[in-house]
Structure formats: C-alpha cells, structure tokens
Amino acid sequence: MQMTKIDHGSRNCMRVSELLGRIGDRWTLPVVVTLNGGPLRFNAIRRAITGISQQMLTRTLRALERDGMVSRTVHPSVPPQVEYALTPLGLSLAEEAARLGRWMQTHLAEIDGHRAAFDNRTAN
Amino acid sequence: MQMTKIDHGSRNCMRVSELLGRIGDRWTLPVVVTLNGGPLRFNAIRRAITGISQQMLTRTLRALERDGMVSRTVHPSVPPQVEYALTPLGLSLAEEAARLGRWMQTHLAEIDGHRAAFDNRTAN
DNA sequence: CGGCATCCTAGCCGATACTG
DNA sequence: CAGTATCGGCTAGGATGCCG
Numbered sequence: 001m002q003m004t005k006i007d008h009g010s011r012n013c014m015r016v017s018e019l020l021g022r023i024g025d026r027w028t029l030p031v032v033v034t035l036n037g038g039p040l041r042f043n044a045i046r047r048a049i050t051g052i053s054q055q056m057l058t059r060t061l062r063a064l065e066r067d068g069m070v071s072r073t074v075h076p077s078v079p080p081q082v083e084y085a086l087t088p089l090g091l092s093l094a095e096e097a098a099r100l101g102r103w104m105q106t107h108l109a110e111i112d113g114h115r116a117a118f119d120n121r122t123a124n
Numbered sequence: 125m126q127m128t129k130i131d132h133g134s135r136n137c138m139r140v141s142e143l144l145g146r147i148g149d150r151w152t153l154p155v156v157v158t159l160n161g162g163p164l165r166f167n168a169i170r171r172a173i174t175g176i177s178q179q180m181l182t183r184t185l186r187a188l189e190r191d192g193m194v195s196r197t198v199h200p201s202v203p204p205q206v207e208y209a210l211t212p213l214g215l216s217l218a219e220e221a222a223r224l225g226r227w228m229q230t231h232l233a234e235i236d237g238h239r240a241a242f243d244n245r246t247a248n
Numbered sequence: 249c250g251g252c253a254t255c256c257t258a259g260c261c262g263a264t265a266c267t268g
Numbered sequence: 269c270a271g272t273a274t275c276g277g278c279t280a281g282g283a284t285g286c287c288g
Contacts, residue, residue, distance in 0.1 A: 096224065
C-alpha cells in the first residue's frame with residue numbers, strides 16, 4: 001500500500017493546507033495563544049489582543065468553537081458573562097503553534113536575509 | 125525579564141502569524157511537499173499538483189525563492205529548462221509541515237465531528 | 249518551456265451602527 | 269457585556285493572452 005505519487009487532490013493534504021490557512025489567518029493564533037494562559041471573558045480577550053475588532057473576535061471565536069478548539073460557557077447573570085477556554089484539542093493545537101513559533105524564531109533572521117538579498121537582486 | 129503580558133503588537137508573534145499565513149496559502153505547502161521528493165522542472169511541478177494555475181505556481185515559487193526556501197537553476201538550453209529544488213531551509217520547513225500533517229491526520233476526524241455537531245446545533 | 253501582464257471575482261477583514 | 273447586521277476596501281487567486 002505504498003504511495004509513489006503524492007495525492008494533493010482527494011486526500012488529506014488539502015485538509016492540512018486548509019487548516020493551516022485557518023490558523024494562519026490574522027487572529028486565530030493570537031486568540032489561541034491568549035487563551036493558553038487560561039479561560040477569559042469576551043472583552044478580556046479583546047483587551048489582551050491589540051487591534052482586534054469586536055466582529056473579528058466574534059468570528060474567530062465562533063470558528064474555533066466550531067472546530068472544537070475552544071469551549072463557550074454562558075453564565076446567566078446580569079449583565080451576561082461568557083467565558084471562553086481552550087479545549088484539550090485547542091491546547092494540543094497551541095502546542096503545535098508554539099513549536100511553529102520556535103521554528104520561526106530560529107529562522108526569522110535567515111529568511112529576512114534572503115528576502116533582502118532577493119529584493120536587492122531583482123530591484124535593479 | 126519576564127513577560128506577564130503577551131505582546132502581539134510589536135514583536136515576532138506577528139511575524140509568526142504572517143509566515144503561517146504565507147505557508148497556509150493555497151499552494152505553498154503542496155509545492156514544498158512536491159519538491160521534497162527531489163528537484164523538479166516547472167511543468168513537472170505543475171503536472172504533479174492538480175489544479176494549480178501557471179501563474180499561481182510562478183507566484184508561489186517566486187515567494188519561496190524570495191524566502192530562501194527553494195533554489196532556481198536555469199539550464200541555458202533550447203528550449204530553456206528551469207529546475208527548482210528545496211534549500212536546507214526549505215527542507216527544514218518541509219519537516220515542520222510534515223509534523224503538522226501528522227497532527228492533522230490524528231485530529232481530523234475529531235475536528236470534523238465537532239464541525240458537524242456545531243453545524244447541526246446552529247442550523248436549527 | 250517558462251513566465252509576465254491584465255482583467256475579474258470571491259472572500260477576508262475593518263468600521264460602524266444597532267440589539268438583548 | 270456580548271453579540272448581530274451592513275457596507276465597503278483590499279487582495280488572493282482563476283482565466284486568458286502575449287513574449288523570449
């Protein structure tokens with residue numbers, strides 16, 4: 001059952017790329033990292049993440065909730081309180097993200113160097 | 125020098141997110157994975173990746189070249205041949221991608237389950 | 249063969265205003 | 269406090285055509 005050719009079309013390769021696109025969007029990673037410090041309420045997350053709009057936070061949290069990465073708990077008080085927390089799955093993702101982060105830190109200077117050199121080469 | 129608060133604004137957190145967005149785009153990962161099997165010419169890559177347009181392959185390869193992930197070698201023949209190969213940096217990225225892929229394989233069913241359940245819940 | 253230029257569309261995301 | 273609704277800009281990416 002060996003694969004000599006890579007099947008990008010009908011198998012999970014696409015799914016990986018898709019998920020990477022999801023967590024690679026502007027806000028998902030910041031939200032996950034923030035929640036990695038512990039459960040937080042909506043506006044607490046909002047305050048923790050500089051520059052995020054209310055709507056984008058809502059959307060990002062919905063998407064993460066849909067994927068089972070975060071749990072949403074409503075405390076029926078007045079005014080209502082909603083608490084968000086990472087699920088085990090979300091925590092697992094956070095670890096992978098941290099690993100990616102470490103890789104980035106390691107190679108960031110190298111990449112920047114290549115970019116500068118390339119831009120220099122092409123901007124004749 | 126401890127960080128009690130996460131700085132999403134001015135530090136590398138943003139850069140990580142940015143790079144994740146780059147490799148999370150539609151074609152970067154497929155290209156890297158394809159080249160992981162060895163150097164290939166332009167149209168060979170094109171054939172290996174179902175559905176990619178010529179322009180998107182060009183753009184993806186340029187971006188990867190700019191970041192120092194792939195090397196571009198022109199063989200001055202008629203017709204001209206251009207060979208692309210992963211650099212050590214690109215190979216390193218491919219390994220990280222493979223790790224991400226494994227994580228996905230592991231959790232894909234779980235995520236799909238959550239999605240289905242969520243959609244069911246909300247599509248009342 | 250490899251690659252750039254152009255046009256066009258769909259979707260992401262921000263800003264703003266409104267609701268329970 | 270925690271959302272939803274609406275508008276509009278920006279850009280990723282597809283289709284097509286031309287060039288060395």
